Amino acid sequence: MVGSVEIICIGNELLIGKIADTNAQWLAKRVTALGMRVRRITVVGDDVDEISTVTREVLSRKPRFILTTGGLGPTFDDRTLEGIAKALNRKLETNSEALRMIEDKYRRYVAEGRIEKFEMTSYRVKMARLPEGAEPLSNPVGTAPGVKIEQDESIIISLPGVPQEMKAIFEDSVAALIKEASGNMVFYEASIQVTGLPESEVAPIIDQVMHDNPYVYIKSHPKMAEKTSYLELHFSTTSDNMDMAKQRVGRAIIQISEIIRGKGGRIKPINP
Amino acid sequence: MVGSVEIICIGNELLIGKIADTNAQWLAKRVTALGMRVRRITVVGDDVDEISTVTREVLSRKPRFILTTGGLGPTFDDRTLEGIAKALNRKLETNSEALRMIEDKYRRYVAEGRIEKFEMTSYRVKMARLPEGAEPLSNPVGTAPGVKIEQDESIIISLPGVPQEMKAIFEDSVAALIKEASGNMVFYEASIQVTGLPESEVAPIIDQVMHDNPYVYIKSHPKMAEKTSYLELHFSTTSDNMDMAKQRVGRAIIQISEIIRGKGGRIKPINP
Numbered sequence: 001m002v003g004s005v006e007i008i009c010i011g012n013e014l015l016i017g018k019i020a021d022t023n024a025q026w027l028a029k030r031v032t033a034l035g036m037r038v039r040r041i042t043v044v045g046d047d048v049d050e051i052s053t054v055t056r057e058v059l060s061r062k063p064r065f066i067l068t069t070g071g072l073g074p075t076f077d078d079r080t081l082e083g084i085a086k087a088l089n090r091k092l093e094t095n096s097e098a099l100r101m102i103e104d105k106y107r108r109y110v111a112e113g114r115i116e117k118f119e120m121t122s123y124r125v126k127m128a129r130l131p132e133g134a135e136p137l138s139n140p141v142g143t144a145p146g147v148k149i150e151q152d153e154s155i156i157i158s159l160p161g162v163p164q165e166m167k168a169i170f171e172d173s174v175a176a177l178i179k180e181a182s183g184n185m186v187f188y189e190a191s192i193q194v195t196g197l198p199e200s201e202v203a204p205i206i207d208q209v210m211h212d213n214p215y216v217y218i219k220s221h222p223k224m225a226e227k228t229s230y231l232e233l234h235f236s237t238t239s240d241n242m243d244m245a246k247q248r249v250g251r252a253i254i255q256i257s258e259i260i261r262g263k264g265g266r267i268k269p270i271n272p
Numbered sequence: 273m274v275g276s277v278e279i280i281c282i283g284n285e286l287l288i289g290k291i292a293d294t295n296a297q298w299l300a301k302r303v304t305a306l307g308m309r310v311r312r313i314t315v316v317g318d319d320v321d322e323i324s325t326v327t328r329e330v331l332s333r334k335p336r337f338i339l340t341t342g343g344l345g346p347t348f349d350d351r352t353l354e355g356i357a358k359a360l361n362r363k364l365e366t367n368s369e370a371l372r373m374i375e376d377k378y379r380r381y382v383a384e385g386r387i388e389k390f391e392m393t394s395y396r397v398k399m400a401r402l403p404e405g406a407e408p409l410s411n412p413v414g415t416a417p418g419v420k421i422e423q424d425e426s427i428i429i430s431l432p433g434v435p436q437e438m439k440a441i442f443e444d445s446v447a448a449l450i451k452e453a454s455g456n457m458v459f460y461e462a463s464i465q466v467t468g469l470p471e472s473e474v475a476p477i478i479d480q481v482m483h484d485n486p487y488v489y490i491k492s493h494p495k496m497a498e499k500t501s502y503l504e505l506h507f508s509t510t511s512d513n514m515d516m517a518k519q520r521v522g523r524a525i526i527q528i529s530e531i532i533r534g535k536g537g538r539i540k541p542i543n544p
Binding site for chain 2: 012013014015016017018019020021022024025026027028029030031032037038039040041042043044045046050054057073074075076077109115121123124127141142143161162164187189198199200201202203204206207210217219220221222223224234236
């Protein structure tokens with residue numbers, strides 16, 4: 001889909017459930033706030049063929065941006081760029097700008113006394129082996145640069161898996177590109193808590209209110225707490241005008257609240 | 273891949289980053305502990321065509337199990353079974369066993385005084401509309417049953433998105449199937465913390481120790497804390513014998529610890 005974003009998260013640790021995919025959540029939230037729509041998130045392991053296959057599949061859906069996380073480091077199983085190069089039929093080559101970024105980083109580590117000395121071993125040079133035609137993105141936090149590659153109608157951005165590094169490169173080098181591509185759209189959301197009515201009774205009310213408020217998307221989430229259960233209703237909209245977005249969501253919340261109270265339900269706002 | 277598992281998580285809330293995909297993590301961890309390998313996790317929105325497309329794509333890779341979460345409830349955007357039915361070219365039909373499960377649940381809610389009375393509205397019957405040939409799986413916590421469908425070499429299991437319901441149905445009706453399909457394999461993992469050596473110096477050591485311990489997989493994760501950074505090394509193996517699995521991981525940890533200490537690094541165990 002032209003104009004959408006796909007996220008690919010790479011790492012065996014995600015497939016064995018060692019960690020939750022908080023990188024995907026963070027990126028999805030930021031992309032949405034910047035006015036673009038995330039269409040799909042895919043998680044694969046540290047395997048060149050899997051990475052290459054999923055990259056080709058995602059490219060065939062023609063998203064404007066493909067964001068990848070993980071697999072840029074110095075170890076044997078950091079294979080993201082190898083997989084992407086394979087998907088694009090490009091060679092990996094030592095990128096001189098990336099190499100300079102990495103050398104500068106180790107030089108600074110020595111200056112700060114964090115390491116005694118350094119050599120550009122093959123493991124360190126590996127982080128500068130980018131697909132032909134790629135552009136390195138400076139990593140203000142860690143060692144491995146991010147990578148930007150244009151391919152057909154898509155821009156592929158590869159970010160490290162370490163959350164602090166991923167976020168820093170995204171904010172420095174990616175957010176503005178997405179904002180511009182979205183045409184400066186904004187996303188607005190709000191939630192309310194409903195008690196006293198089961199989800200199956202709220203379902204037809206949501207249908208009605210979404211029909212009357214065509215720009216607002218409403219989704220119900222049943223929640224269970226220790227001794228009580230409730231329904232969270234989430235309202236969202238995308239607009240080129242934040243005031244308009246807030247008005248639309250506000251109007252839908254007022255209407256649904258009146259109907260739910262009329263049927264004996266109780267409403268509480270949920271602070272974000 | 274015959275013998276593997278794929279997970280499909282369905283929900284717009286995941287694509288806007290409203291929540292982290294903790295269901296995927298929980299399922300990945302349980303499947304891994306039961307001795308099977310998760311090959312891929314895919315997240316899509318509440319869209320029949322997307323759900324249908326991804327179901328077909330996943331089926332073409334022939335995993336033994338396909339686990340889906342989300343989209344089984346009574347609201348308009350709970351469309352998982354519609355998407356799967358479309359992918360399989362099956363019709364949706366009212367499943368009498370599922371209908372009985374749902375009626376029993378509302379009858380109990382009335383008996384417990386949680387609701388005054390109930391009618392089997394179209395929104396409630398919707399939760400019993402399963403693809404032809406599907407088998408409902410009893411939901412001990414909530415209303416919507418899980419669903420089991422056999423298709424070609426795969427078993428598709430659809431679970432609700434509410435974590436408590438998803439977990440309860442998995443433990444009651446799915447875990448034993450996966451355990452049996454794995455041939456009763458077990459997964460064992462352990463981690464250590466390394467300080468005083470950068471990841472790029474540990475990388476060649478990992479290569480050596482993995483070469484000497486062919487059944488053990490080692491992955492390094494750079495971690496940043498407030499004032500310090502360290503490297504977490506994660507060791508894992510799968511075996512038909514838990515003692516053997518522990519021995520293999522233990523041996524790799526002893527070898528790597530000796531080499532890292534010899535190069536001036538420090539080691540600390542990480543308790544799970």
